[in-house]
Amino acid sequence: MDSSSKGLNFLYNNFFGRIILKVMTTKAIANLYAKYMNSRLSTRKIKKFIKVNNINMDEYIDRKYTSFNDFFMREIKKGKRKIGEGIISPCDSRVLAYKLDDNSSFKIKSSIYTVDELTKENKKYKYALIFRLCVDDYHHYAYPDDGEVVSTKYINGVLHTVQPIAHKKYKVFHENSRCVTFLKCKNLGEVCYIEVGAMMIGKIVNIQKDKFKKGEEKGHFEFGGSTVILLINKDIKIREDILKNSNNEIETVVKMGESIGR
Numbered sequence: 001m002d003s004s005s006k007g008l009n010f011l012y013n014n015f016f017g018r019i020i021l022k023v024m025t026t027k028a029i030a031n032l033y034a035k036y037m038n039s040r041l042s043t044r045k046i047k048k049f050i051k052v053n054n055i056n057m058d059e060y061i062d063r064k065y066t067s068f069n070d071f072f073m074r075e076i077k078k079g080k081r082k083i084g085e086g087i088i089s090p091c092d093s094r095v096l097a098y099k100l101d102d103n104s105s106f107k108i109k110s111s112i113y114t115v116d117e118l119t120k121e122n123k124k125y126k127y128a129l130i131f132r133l134c135v136d137d138y139h140h141y142a143y144p145d146d147g148e149v150v151s152t153k154y155i156n157g158v159l160h161t162v163q164p165i166a167h168k169k170y171k172v173f174h175e176n177s178r179c180v181t182f183l184k185c186k187n188l189g190e191v192c193y194i195e196v197g198a199m200m201i202g203k204i205v206n207i208q209k210d211k212f213k214k215g216e217e218k219g220h221f222e223f224g225g226s227t228v229i230l231l232i233n234k235d236i237k238i239r240e241d242i243l244k245n246s247n248n249e250i251e252t253v254v255k256m257g258e259s260i261g262r
Contacts, residue, residue, distance in 0.1 A: 073222060096245075119194070143214060146212070147185035
């Protein structure tokens with residue numbers, strides 16, 4: 001178990017750790033940490049972070065970074081992410097796919113998630129695709145189809161980690177701060193696109209626009225691991241390996257633009 005996993009295990013499975021957790025999941029702590037991660041002092045963390053997480057920097061535009069967060073939001077080189085056919089992954093991540101039941105709900109670990117609680121809207125969807133980004137991933141995300149934005153809203157909350165350990169005790173996606181955007185797409189129909197903030201990351205940065213193209217950037221997360229959720233109200237066919245893994249609660253690694261179904 002690495003140091004990061006040991007730390008999360010202490011916070012979520014230890015009595016004293018959970019006391020500290022109440023403080024760490026607040027926006028105030030995230031904002032305080034963000035000030036350091038946006039400072040020039042934080043650049044000292046970059047070299048070690050690249051080495052520990054085995055990040056291939058050949059994929060990214062070579063330039064000097066002014067802070068760790070500046071590095072974290074690094075831009076990928078043109079052509080390093082190809083836009084596939086059918087339904088694409090909106091980001092580099094680990095994906096889980098669920099068919100929603102008649103109550104528009106699905107289960108992760110011991111937590112039941114409903115569309116109503118996720119979106120604060122009484123809407124129906126047929127599928128939920130959960131894309132979990134880790135700290136070493138490219139943290140920009142894209143639109144899955146051509147279409148237009150219907151409406152957007154921000155839901156305030158806390159900032160639990162989005163790693164699996166948290167789902168055993170908390171309804172993370174219901175509790176965390178998140179941005180909810182309702183889309184009308186050319187091929188996918190009604191889609192709800194949700195960005196979920198995570199521990200030590202309260203900032204979700206979206207590019208404001210009314211219309212969009214498939215694969216066009218929607219926005220990015222600042223420092224930390226995060227999650228993108230797509231709720232789709234149309235019969236779709238997800239890749240067999242993703243479905244098989246999801247049925248066993250195993251995440252499948254995907255890249256932004258990679259075809260994941262049709």
